Amino acid sequence: MRILICGTPGVGKSSVSRELTRLLNAEYIHVSEFVIRKRLFKQYDEIRSSYEINDEEVARELERELEGKERVVIETVYPSLLDRADKIIVLRRNPKLLYQELSRRGWSQLKVIENVEAEALGYVSQEAKEWFGRTCEIDTSSRTPLETAKMVLEGKCDGEIDWLNDDEIVKLLLYLDKIIS
Numbered sequence: 001m002r003i004l005i006c007g008t009p010g011v012g013k014s015s016v017s018r019e020l021t022r023l024l025n026a027e028y029i030h031v032s033e034f035v036i037r038k039r040l041f042k043q044y045d046e047i048r049s050s051y052e053i054n055d056e057e058v059a060r061e062l063e064r065e066l067e068g069k070e071r072v073v074i075e076t077v078y079p080s081l082l083d084r085a086d087k088i089i090v091l092r093r094n095p096k097l098l099y100q101e102l103s104r105r106g107w108s109q110l111k112v113i114e115n116v117e118a119e120a121l122g123y124v125s126q127e128a129k130e131w132f133g134r135t136c137e138i139d140t141s142s143r144t145p146l147e148t149a150k151m152v153l154e155g156k157c158d159g160e161i162d163w164l165n166d167d168e169i170v171k172l173l174l175y176l177d178k179i180i181s
Contacts, residue, residue, distance in 0.1 A: 001026075001071050003152065006079045006128055007091035008119040010101045015145035016091060016152070017075040023149055027069055031062065031076035049111055055081060079128040088132045089152050092161045094141040095120040095169050099176075113176045120163045120173055137161045 003026075005017045014030065021028040032051075035041055040058050041051035059081045066072060074082060079090075093101075095116050102112040118124065128135045136157035140148050151157075163169045 001087070002066070002069075002082070002085045003073045003087045003089065004079060004082055004085035004128075005073060005075045005089050005091065005152075006077065007093075007124050008098070008115050009077065010098050010105075010115065011091040011093040011119070012140040012145055012148065013075045013077075013091055016089075016140070016148045017073045019145045019149035020073045020152060023153065024071055024073070026071040026073050029062075029065065029072060029074045031058075031074065031078070031081060034062065034065065047108075047110065048114070049108060059083070077124060079124065080131040085132065087152065088128055088135045090125045090128050090135050090137045091148070092122075092125065092137055092139050092141075092158075092163075093119060094139070095163055096172055097141055099172065110180060113180050116176060117173060120169055122162070125161070 003020060005013050005020070007013050017028060020026065035051060035053055035058055038061055040061055041053050043052050045052055055078070062081055063083055074085070079088065098119050099112065099116045102115055125135065125137060137160060138148055138151055139158045139161055
């Protein structure tokens, strides 16, 4: 069984993935760490503090790594790097809380804002839906990693999450847009 845990940075992917790995006695692949360890990046983007990758090369190497693995939890920001998964879980987090979390990490303002906007707009969720056709979205805003992991195992989802229906989040996005403009 392949369980894909995806979402923007700061939604709880690592914590939930570790809980699932423990509960299932499964293997765990953190795609960003895999990319760095295997040196599957083109260059490092200083402005965004992130690695630029060749998606096709990473997808090929990831499939090689997954060959023969029966029970694995895969964590990534980019769901389209996988050819298949048995469960596709998109973790979501209220953009206001996400802004606080990413700011606490000491990230650049640009990186924080880009990731908060991506979450508010549902960027990772949309990519997962387009790639796999089916997803399970879970709002981690008020759940512990263990509660979220148990939802994954029980097949429970929150349905489609649309942050843009919240006036406070729209105001936050307008504010953040002014900052980067």
